[in-house]
Amino acid sequence: MRLIxxxxxxxxxxxxxxxxxxxxxxxxxxxxxxxxxxxGVDAIAKxxxxxxxxxxxxxxxxxxxTLVYYAKxxxxxxxxTHADGSEFTAGFDGKVSWTVNAKGASIDTxxxxxxxxxxxxxxxxxxxxxxxxxxxxxxxxxFEGHHCYWLHGTTNWGKDxxxxxxxxxxxLAGYRFQSDDASAAVSIALFQDxxxxxxxxxxxxxxxxxxxxxxxxxxxxxxxxxxxxSLFELxxxxxxxLK
Numbered sequence: 401m402r403l404i405x406x407x408x409x410x411x412x413x414x415x416x417x418x419x420x421x422x423x424x425x426x427x428x429x430x431x432x433x434x435x436x437x438x439x440g441v442d443a444i445a446k447x448x449x450x451x452x453x454x455x456x457x458x459x460x461x462x463x464x465x466t467l468v469y470y471a472k473x474x475x476x477x478x479x480x481t482h483a484d485g486s487e488f489t490a491g492f493d494g495k496v497s498w499t500v501n502a503k504g505a506s507i508d509t510x511x512x513x514x515x516x517x518x519x520x521x522x523x524x525x526x527x528x529x530x531x532x533x534x535x536x537x538x539x540x541x542x543f544e545g546h547h548c549y550w551l552h553g554t555t556n557w558g559k560d561x562x563x564x565x566x567x568x569x570x571x572l573a574g575y576r577f578q579s580d581d582a583s584a585a586v587s588i589a590l591f592q593d594x595x596x597x598x599x600x601x602x603x604x605x606x607x608x609x610x611x612x613x614x615x616x617x618x619x620x621x622x623x624x625x626x627x628x629x630s631l632f633e634l635x636x637x638x639x640x641x642l643k
Contacts (some may be wrong), residue, residue: 404501427529427537430549430565435525439600444525445600448472449627454619456480459612467617471600474520477631491632498638504590504636512557515580531555542591546573559584559596571601585610597622 424430435441448470455464463483470477477491490499497508497516508516518524518531529535535553541564542548548564555561559578566573574590587610591603604619634642 423540424549425537425549427535427553428535430551430570431525431528433570434565434572435599438525439539439596441526443600445522447522447624449624450522451621451623451625451627452602452619453621454617456615456617458615470627470631471520471522471524472627472629472632475629477632485602487597489635492516493634494520496634496638498634498641500635500637505635505641507638507641510581512555512559512580514557515555515559518555532561533558535561540567543573543576544588548573555580569570572603581608597624600625 420441423525424433424621435444438444438579450469452467452469452471454467456467457464463470465480465482466479467480469479470486470606475492476493480488482488485503488499490497490502492498497511497513499506499508513631514531519525532553533556535551538550538552540547541550543550543564545562547567549567551563551565553561557580559580561578562576564573564575565571571594572591574588576588579585592604592605592607593603595604596602597629599622602619602622604622605616606619608615
């Protein structure tokens with residue numbers, strides 16, 4: 401027992417002498433740490449193609465839908481198949497943001513083009529400040545059960561944006577932001593269950609809430625295999641709208 405107490409005393413002494421993590425003081429420091437814990441700048445920059453498969457669930461929908469999401473720098477394609485077999489497709493070819501569903505094709509003219517381009521930035525973590533007029537560290541606060549560094553900013557297109565990074569892990573816990581469309585509704589986005597698929601860490605569960613409406617996306621696989629540019633070409637129904 402005396403030996404055990406001695407060992408405990410030694411461990412306590414070592415722990416007390418171990419340097420504590422220094423509190424971060426700037427937005428740049430928080431973002432730099434985030435890039436490091438994701439896997440580093442090189443790992444993020446290496447991703448030039450992305451394929452994600454998973455499930456989607458939303459308020460008022462009785463059954464989950466399956467999804468597949470493709471991305472290259474500033475190009476995206478999302479395909480969602482509902483339980484009844486109906487499909488929803490959305491994409492961005494670098495210039496045009498569009499959707500196709502059971503009602504037909506449409507082009508998004510409501511969302512700020514810069515916001516659409518940001519959402520299609522495959523290396524967004526490497527240069528987030530480029531999308532902001534200002535982005536500052538407010539302090540440390542609680543957000544959705546996490547003790548977080550709170551970054552507050554205004555986007556280049558004038559929207560309020562708050563980012564929350566877990567103090568312990570350095571990972572992004574979520575956002576609270578004004579919608580990028582004309583409604584400017586306040587939304588919450590949560591990022592959970594980070595996993596490694598051979599590249600930077602990916603949040604495999606993503607939840608979005610606006611008012612009483614909620615959507616969740618769960619990723620089951622992530623691949624970085626090359627994708628052809630032809631995959632992101634506009635569908636004929638969308639091309640017809642541009643004529």
